[in-house]
Amino acid sequence: MLELAADNLTSPMILCFVLGVAAALARSDLSFPEAVAKGMSIYLLFAIGFKGGVSLNEAGIDARLVGAILAGVALSAVFPLVGFRLLALLTSLGPTDRAAIAAHYGSISIVTFVTAVSVLDAGGIAHEGYMVAVAAAMEAPAILTALWLVARGGGTTQTGGSSGHHLREILLNGSIVLLLGAFAIGWITGPDGQREIDAMITAPFKGVLCLFLLDMGLVAGRGLRNARGIIGPGLLAFGVLMPLLGAAIGIAAGAMLGLSPGGVALFAVLSASASYIAVPAAMRVALPEANPSLYLTLSLGITFPFNLVVGIPLYLWAATAFAGG
Amino acid sequence: MQMHDAHRVEIIIEAVMERRLCERLIEAGVTGFTVLPVHAGSGRSGHWEREGQVSKAGGMVAVICLLRPDRVDSLLEAVFPLLERHIGVVSVCEAKVIRSERF
Numbered sequence: 001m002l003e004l005a006a007d008n009l010t011s012p013m014i015l016c017f018v019l020g021v022a023a024a025l026a027r028s029d030l031s032f033p034e035a036v037a038k039g040m041s042i043y044l045l046f047a048i049g050f051k052g053g054v055s056l057n058e059a060g061i062d063a064r065l066v067g068a069i070l071a072g073v074a075l076s077a078v079f080p081l082v083g084f085r086l087l088a089l090l091t092s093l094g095p096t097d098r099a100a101i102a103a104h105y106g107s108i109s110i111v112t113f114v115t116a117v118s119v120l121d122a123g124g125i126a127h128e129g130y131m132v133a134v135a136a137a138m139e140a141p142a143i144l145t146a147l148w149l150v151a152r153g154g155g156t157t158q159t160g161g162s163s164g165h166h167l168r169e170i171l172l173n174g175s176i177v178l179l180l181g182a183f184a185i186g187w188i189t190g191p192d193g194q195r196e197i198d199a200m201i202t203a204p205f206k207g208v209l210c211l212f213l214l215d216m217g218l219v220a221g222r223g224l225r226n227a228r229g230i231i232g233p234g235l236l237a238f239g240v241l242m243p244l245l246g247a248a249i250g251i252a253a254g255a256m257l258g259l260s261p262g263g264v265a266l267f268a269v270l271s272a273s274a275s276y277i278a279v280p281a282a283m284r285v286a287l288p289e290a291n292p293s294l295y296l297t298l299s300l301g302i303t304f305p306f307n308l309v310v311g312i313p314l315y316l317w318a319a320t321a322f323a324g325g
Numbered sequence: 326m327q328m329h330d331a332h333r334v335e336i337i338i339e340a341v342m343e344r345r346l347c348e349r350l351i352e353a354g355v356t357g358f359t360v361l362p363v364h365a366g367s368g369r370s371g372h373w374e375r376e377g378q379v380s381k382a383g384g385m386v387a388v389i390c391l392l393r394p395d396r397v398d399s400l401l402e403a404v405f406p407l408l409e410r411h412i413g414v415v416s417v418c419e420a421k422v423i424r425s426e427r428f
Contacts, residue, residue, distance in 0.1 A: 034375075280383070284341045288410045296383065 020217020053186020055129020
């Protein structure tokens with residue numbers, strides 16, 4: 001466990017992330033142009049999706065793939081209920097804020113997932129390529145649960161669209177389309193297709209991920225800076241406890257599905273991570289009364305760095321101990 | 326040069342609402358408007374800036390339209406239900422245009 005944690009903490013990716021956080025906390029003017037950050041995220045999503053599709057092509061489709069996707073959808077729908085109750089225990093927030101925050105914890109962070117895949121690859125730990133599809137499937141269900149939580153409490157949701165409209169927007173979100181599209185291309189073209197573009201999607205991957213995590217460190221650092229005065233002890237505890245709880249449930253679900261230790265670790269990472277791209281946008285449209293400072297700061301400033309620095313090696317260790325390997 | 330009276334409606338709204346607002350404008354018969362990115366700002370919800378935003382959730386845009394004075398009320402009635410619960414500013418001011426037939 002300690003060796004895993006040390007390897008993680010001294011990897012170039014995590015050190016780049018830490019540099020970004022430190023630079024933001026020190027109020028450095030280091031920043032990435034918006035288009036560069038967007039370009040790097042497109043590259044990473046394409047590469048991870050494509051490689052996942054190739055992996056599925058090699059391994060073939062089995063019942064576990066369907067089981068993993070269904071389990072992912074179910075967990076994404078249930079986690080907001082858990083988060084909503086946990087927030088009621090730890091904070092005095094109203095139901096709208098609690099539902100909005102809980103939605104973020106039912107959905108996933110694709111950057112945390114990409115980093116975890118990279119850590120597994122670096123350690124030579126095998127994992128199911130179709131976890132990319134599970135990640136995509138876990139983006140949206142949490143939002144519907146959050147809207148249901150607010151509607152059940154008599155709150156008002158939605159402006160200018162129905163639940164179906166919101167769901168369509170999330171499912172056609174650029175990240176999901178790219179991830180699933182690249183996954184499909186990788187699955188169709190297989191190892192032959194990968195050989196054709198290998199120089200582009202494999203060799204530069206880690207370097208680009210380092211720069212991307214440097215940028216995400218800057219964003220997370222700004223979030224941490226903003227956390228003062230916004231995030232009280234109860235919310236801080238939630239930002240750490242909820243991912244741990246999610247990871248424990250994810251490990252149990254992954255082990256029950258019979259996934260490999262690497263696959264169980266990825267299931268744990270998906271269950272533990274919190275969205276900060278798709279869900280905040282959906283919440284601004286559907287629940288405009290919810291305070292965006294709370295959910296953005298908590299998800300980006302607390303849970304994202306926690307998962308990246310502490311969570312990934314912890315979940316990998318627990319998955320290996322629980323699922324064997 | 327001959328100038329004509331017009332009204333300039335400026336709506337600063339959350340970026341996630343841009344598409345919905347533009348759809349409402351078109352439904353209300355406003356076929357000419359301009360959408361501008363907003364760099365930074367400060368208001369009741371605190372200070373924010375576009376730099377470093379990873380999601381559309383934190384950004385704002387400005388939607389500007391020029392129209393004949395008699396059409397302002399119907400435009401505001403059409404867009405108000407969409408805007409009332411969201412962060413933003415709606416302002417109307419008098420303006421002059423050169424080619425009145427375009428508004």
